[in-house]
Amino acid sequence: MKFKCEKSKLQEAISIAQKAVTGKSSMPILQGLLLIAEQDQITIIGSDIDLSIETKLEAEVIETGKIVVDSKLFGDIIRKLPNSNIEISSIDDNSIKLICEKSNFTLVHMNPDDFPSLPSIDEEMIFSIEQKTLKNMIKSTIFAIAQDESRPILTGVLFEVKDKKVNLVALDGYRLAFRSEPIDNDNSMSAVIPGKTLNEVVKILQDDGVVNITFTSNHILINLEKTKIISRLLEGEFIKYTSIIPEEHNLRVDVKRGELLNCIERASLVGKDGNTSLIKLDIEDDYMVITSNSQLGKVREELNIILQGEKLQIAFNSKYLIDLLKIIEEEEIYMDFSSSVTPCLVKSKENNNYTYLILPVRLLNS
Amino acid sequence: MKFKCEKSKLQEAISIAQKAVTGKSSMPILQGLLLIAEQDQITIIGSDIDLSIETKLEAEVIETGKIVVDSKLFGDIIRKLPNSNIEISSIDDNSIKLICEKSNFTLVHMNPDDFPSLPSIDEEMIFSIEQKTLKNMIKSTIFAIAQDESRPILTGVLFEVKDKKVNLVALDGYRLAFRSEPIDNDNSMSAVIPGKTLNEVVKILQDDGVVNITFTSNHILINLEKTKIISRLLEGEFIKYTSIIPEEHNLRVDVKRGELLNCIERASLVGKDGNTSLIKLDIEDDYMVITSNSQLGKVREELNIILQGEKLQIAFNSKYLIDLLKIIEEEEIYMDFSSSVTPCLVKSKENNNYTYLILPVRLLNS
DSSP states (O other), X not given: OEEEEEXXXXXXXXXXXXXXXXXXXXXXXXXXXXXXXXXXXXXXXXXXXXXXXXXXXXXXXEEOEEEEEEHHHHHHHHHHSXXXXXEEEEEETTEEEEEETTEEXXXXXXXXXXXXXXXXXXXXXXXXXXXXXXXHXXXXXXXXXXXXXXXXXXXXXXXXXXXXXXXXXXXXXXXXXXXXXXXXXXXXXXXXXXXXXXXXXXXXXXXXXXXXXXXOSSEEEEEOSSEEEEEEOOOSOOOOGXXXXXSOOSXXXXXXXXXXXXXXXXXXXXXXXXXXXXXXXXXXXXXXXXXXXXXXXXXXEEEEOEEEEOOEEEEEEHHHHHHHHHHOOOSEEEEEESOTTSOEEEEESSOTTEEEEEOOBOOTTO | OEEEEEHHHHHHHHHHHGGGOOSOOSOGGGGEEEEEEETTEEEXXXXXXXXXXXXXXXXXXXXXXXXXXXXXXXXXXXXXXXXXXXXXXXXXXXXXXXXXXXXXXXXXXXXXXXXXXXXXXXXXXXXXXXXXXXXXXXXXHHTTSOSSXXXXXXXXXXXXXXXTEEEEEEEOSSEEEEEEEEOSOOOOEEEEEEHHHHHXXXXXXXXXXXXXXXXXXXXXXXXXXXXXXXXXXXXXXXOOGGGTSOSOOSEEEEEEHHHHHXXXXXXXXXXXXTXXXXXXXXXXXXXXXXXXXXXXXXXXXXXXXXXXXXXXXXXXXXXXXXXXXXXXXXXXXXXXXXXXXXXXXXXXXXXXXXXXXXXXXXXXXX
């Protein structure tokens, strides 16, 4: 194997493929990156079995071949080299030479035959979407996935394609995040993508260009121009989320997102008892009172609202409200309530593409 | 106690006094900040006994008094409040009320009588120096203090005043950092300040204004305009550093700092064996070859130098060279060597105020 390429392009490709290398695998080969030199291009693949990322860059390939290099060491070396041309060539069966200006490295490499092969996926595209849109959709739902593994299916995000829409849904038993976008496509399917995969996908997605998405029974293929991301799906049935989202309400509160967020953040400071901070909302005619207390002291916050319907007292874990109020971009939001023990629905007044739901905490006196 | 003040001024003062609150003390009172309301001003004090910081802010004091509030909780609340006026008043013997616009807190406080009193220091100024100069002096020496506690005196920086100069010296047995600045003062003294103190002092020092420094037999007082920092000194004799700095050399190498740093950083990647990375320098007539190797591979870097004197082979722990090359600001530096087993001296060609020294590693074949 022998090739020449630009340092900056190689560095960029490595940083993409490295996102699949977790360093947590017990298989040493998975701490490596597979480099394949073919006609005019280098393919770099990183994998932790569950997630694999393949990316390509232009290169002057003098001799084809493949090797596996240590992901961290190779990436660190390339990053520290001057912005110039790099020449990489095999010396013998287990080492390569790397030359860049006056820097001269000899590096031991691993056997490319030990590297796991990527799942083969029939690239029949299911749908196509703007990269920026998909990135926003993931960011605005992934915070609501379950953090503990007791119900593995909830550690992923549901991708659902139907009725010319793609819906993303995450829920953890205490809250639900739903985000929908129209697509120009009549397919219909659903699958649950691991949250770990999507955390890396959002780092790779750009603000322009489209992405093609394909599903098999076990995998998702996210195909960007030069980069393919392949991830295993989570097995099992996702919760029928549509039955959870209430369609009716007894009262609606119009409120400014930023003001509400600030009040709840302050109130949660005093109520902090371990990680959960209980806050109580007293919804009155044209204002809301937020209170919290603990052995540290107590707090009362008040803010203006517009109320349609009856007054209500309801309590929440502040973390869940803070999380979603930080994710919503619009200032004008509304909250729909039915009672102090049924979910609260939070939506933007301007943007109908998402719905957030959080469960209240039952108070002793309610 | 009752006072009114601006949120932004209170927040700034808290963040200064908090730098002395480590949260590591077994005395709960030391997790607090002492607030003293006197005529037209509030004094805030944080302390972990070894280090105490006292700072003042203007306030409208309606009733004098003092309290101790939890440093983290109080700081977090003030930070999250809107930029407005804050009113704080005692309700009873163990709680205060805090009002800011529509936010209303009741907070439990601790007994101010339990808060340790500051060491009394006779403010006879020893020397005065620009804040910016002192900040630079500390930053350019503190990296060389000993990290382990086996010789406690080396975990501090020597402050030495003599011959109308102030010298700062740090050394850890492998390297030495010396920095000197002229002062307009005939006093003479020396003391060793804990590194932990100086790490906080650099965060408080500004880019303009002066600072007055006083020493007692046990303490240093660093007096900024509104803020006083009092720290215990380290006990014991500092090493006679002047006898370590060689006055003669057999060869001098002129080299560009940035180029040398890049070569050594790259070479250290391959040589990495735990935390220490051995690199070898071959100093030739007009170039230097840097090599390193491990079971991962090997590296050869070459860079241009100007040599006065004999050729030399010498080896170093790369970390020590990298640390000092990152601290030096000037590009034109020189390195003086006597042999492969004696210290190397590194200095700027333009700026004579500092001297760095590092010990070589003895090679098996030398």
